[in-house]
Amino acid sequence: MNKNKYVFWGLVITTLISALDANIMQTASPTIVKQLGGMELFAWIFSVYMLASTVTVPLYGKLSDMYGRKRLLIISVAIFTIGSLLAGLANSMVSLIIYRGIQGLGAGGMLPISMIIVGDLFTIEKRGKIQAVFSGIWTLSSIVGPVLGSFFVETLTWRWIFFINIPIGIATVLCLIPYKEQNQFKKTYIDYKGFVLFGLSITLLLLATNVSEPLWYVACGIVGMVLFLLVERKVEQPFLPVSLFKNRGTLMVNLYMLFLCISFFGTPNYIPLFLQEGSHMNIYQSGLILLSIAIGWTFGSTPAGKWIIRYGYKHLFIIGNLICTLAGLVIFFVIKDVSYFLLFGLLTVQGFAFGLLFAVGTIASQEFVENDIKGMSTSLQIFIRNIGTSIGVTVMGLFINHAATMVIGMKNIYLFALCVSVLSIVVTFFIPTKSPVGNEG
Template identity: 75%
Template sequence: MQKNRYVFWGLVISTLISALDANIMQTASPTIVKQLGGMELFAWIFVVYMLASTVTVPLYGKLSDMYGRKKLLIIAVAIFTLGSILCGLANSIVTLIIFRGVQGIGAGGMIPLSMIIVGDLFTIESRGKIQAVFSSIWAISSIVGPVLGSFFVEELTWRWIFFINVPIGIATVLCLIPYKEKIEFKKTHIDYKGFFLFGISISLLLLSTNVRNSFWYIFIGIIGLIIFLLVERKEPHPFLPVSLFKNKGILMTNLFMLVYCLSFFGTSNFIPLYLQEGSHMSIYKSGLILLSIAVGWMFGSTPAGKWIIRFGYKILFIIGSVITTVSGLALYLFIADLSYLSLFFILTIQGVSFGLLFAVGTIASQEFAESHIKGMSTSLQMFLKNIGTSIGVTIMGLIINQAANIVIGIKNVFLYALCLSFLTILLSFLIPAKTPSGSKSK
């Protein structure tokens, strides 16, 4: 039990690195580009990290089922830490972008492997509480990160936003050393051909959301996915196991989470923008509104494990999607007339549904899967969440840019999300109520 406590803190620190890096970079990146030059490449500091950290998620899941979670997580943290050192030493925008890619390769394993280890070590009842802790880390980092980034830039040097990851990475590895995995891992053939086809296709589709004249990226990406599916049908050990898609629980849960992340989950990215431009609110006050979602998230995810045992998966997916839709309808109808406190309240309610569904979705991806594909199942859902959020936010950005003003734009964004949220309600009825074994623990 004592060893599990050290492992838990290792996972917490691993999450902290990822959260801080994302929030600090938003503050420090303009200064970095000003010093290194290459403003035309500014977006690639984020794009290359996003690509590397998204595409590698399923690979980490596959490898963790073969070689164990501990080794892979230590390797992922080591790669991320090495990437951080290299980023801190970068002397041009091009080298910084390359080293951000190295960071992203490490980051691709840190969050999913942490979630997989949580699924291995802790009971269903405990997992909701643990996910609440992880979500609170992201919430706190969203406030502390920009402040810390400003401090490093103004008082020290921007290079410290990367160097600070080194002691944190070492602390993570030290906490993981006592962890002894009890699960037997089965080494099988790795379908690298499938992974590269999959990775290149997904990378092109993700790139299409960040570049102009994206038709050819989308076209080649779709063709690549079709070739991937044709090749995988003949592969004896496919990169994405067929059993993942024959399992109704995994299939419907993943489809639900993909559509859910395409809908209201991405709207929070634009609410501060609306408050700043539509209500002329300060950056600080408009950013503070997102604490509402973090608070609601903790209330929704903390009891999720106990509720799964009591009510099963289906009813919780139905309730969560209905809450999202009703709160989203209120946002669509009244956003222009809401006071700050009223908006805070509605977003808190929506945050409850986010926390509930993300916790239940993660647990379902682990409990519906057989033990030898649990890592792949967990990482696949996380991958689909990332894809859904990236595409959803891109679509919302296009909707706002096409609108006459920010008020009309945000209403159109909520209308888009509302239409998809009705689909999530329908999908929630197709999710099995219980795991095949009716398990009530790990």
Template identity: 75%
Template structure:
């Protein structure tokens, strides 16, 4: 077996523990609260993890461009594993929240760095297939995660939902050790002042999505973001390199992915709720509907690399955004009348677009970027996706809550997503057709 295959196995394992953690926690968290107490702090088990893992994504990308991907990924997995051990030993809700923060500190680098290494090791044709494998892992974890969570809680103890990460984390690190990076990384200045302001602003804005009275958090977050921009304009080596914003390919792709995640990508979170409450469907059957998105995602991401070489970026982004919009229009107009199998097919279509466009976005963030900022570019796009999804889901939750009925609220959610999806069509026309148009890395790398 070649060293690259060992590395690939390590990346798969890394993705697996990250995906499983999210799904297992949702199942086991009520039992944890019953045993540790602190119901008023319940949401912080998830909030602290989400905050830390989100704001550290760009920092991992920056550091990976300076010190290499392998070192950073091993550090990230180690932090996550240590955090898992501490979470399993926690004796109070406060301790658990603190240790979940340590877990999040590691999780912030695990997925982005895995994707960056994939971009370093594999050709464009293979990257779509590899992303399909990672998508399959997330789909599989969404099914087996709750089952494992229930098993640990009922048969052993909830602490094993964390302890199970120990052997998996060790296996991941062992697989990464043979990996020898060929790129010579250049150590540059790190703008910690910029990162601090950036982190504060994003933290405040993300907190506003989790609190009942978000006004002051939004205002403070916007002020901090303005300060960040003003300070960075005078910084010789800004935290976010200027080239990320002057590069047409990166700027247009990142903006597209941000708006795309604000729109229909988050609607799937509410489909099971709608089916359970609106159609009196069982939890099992309503949850199974999301398998359609996973299936479509795999079929969309597998051929992405080959299609980029054959058709270019722009055409694929345009087609993907138009199909998403058309499927969303059908949901908006006929959601109350669509049969289960019809809904399954429509969501499969959307999943196909998600898989295609996310694969395109990841590849574009690497191919349009200069080699010295490839890590930062990849992690920035993943950061923007996380932000877009978090804010989009929050907005949709508010829309549903203000609806006269759940059916009305869901219809309003689709209308909101539909408006933004028309914007993604417009943005797709601004994406360059090929990497070579910008005089950068050849698309036939």
């Protein structure tokens, strides 16, 4: 267990640099554009990272089932660290975008493989507590990241938002070296043709959320997905294992997480903007309200493992979803005149539901399948969450941009979330109470 302690800290550091990088660019990017030029390419600083880190998630999961978690995590951290070094040395916007893409290729494996290792090392009871720590890191990073970005820009140089990742990446690898994997990994065939079709299709669909005329991207993405499905049907060992979709528990949990992320999981992204524009609060006070999510998440995620043993998956999904929906319904009705502290309290309740649901969802993705595809199952769920969140945040952004006032825009995104949550509520009743493959012991 002493060695596991070092591994745990390695996973914490991995999560920290991944979370900080996702948030630190917010305040540094305007300065970067001023120095490097290429304002027309501004959005690609974020888009290329998001695309690379999302599309590669399932591939990392597949490879981790074949070659082991430790090796793949070290490789992903190394790619991310090299990308950070290159990004810090970039002398043009085009080169920075390329190097951000390399960062994203590494980041695609860092979070899912960390979650897979947690599933390998710790019992169900302990996994909820550990996921609470990781989730807290992400939420706190959304507050600390922009502040840290401002510090580097004003005190040192924007290049340090990338250079800081280098010693942290080295420390992560050193923490992972003592880890001795107990699982046996079996090398199998990888359907790279299927992965390329899958990757291109998802890339086109994600690009549709970042361009002014998305219809061609959506159409080509859908055609690509149809081709992918046709090809996969004829492959003996498809890129996405058929057993993942024949397993009713895995299918329903993934479908549920998709609806959850499309609906309420994206709403907190717009709360700071609402407080700044609608209530004229400063950036620090508006950002601080996101601490409510972290606080609630901790209380919801920590006991999730024990509650699974006692109450089963289905009941926790139903209860968590109802809590999330009711909190969202109250926010919908009071958003016009809501006080800061009432909103903080309601978001804490919703954070509790998020913590419970995400912890139960992650554990279910690992316990509902056999050990030889646990990595693929875990990474697939994280991939689906990313897709759902991208869809939800994009649609909500359209509501905000086309609303007459900020209050109307916020009411519209919560109405949208409430409508989608009806689908997630229906799905919860089809989720098994216990693991179909009996891994709870």
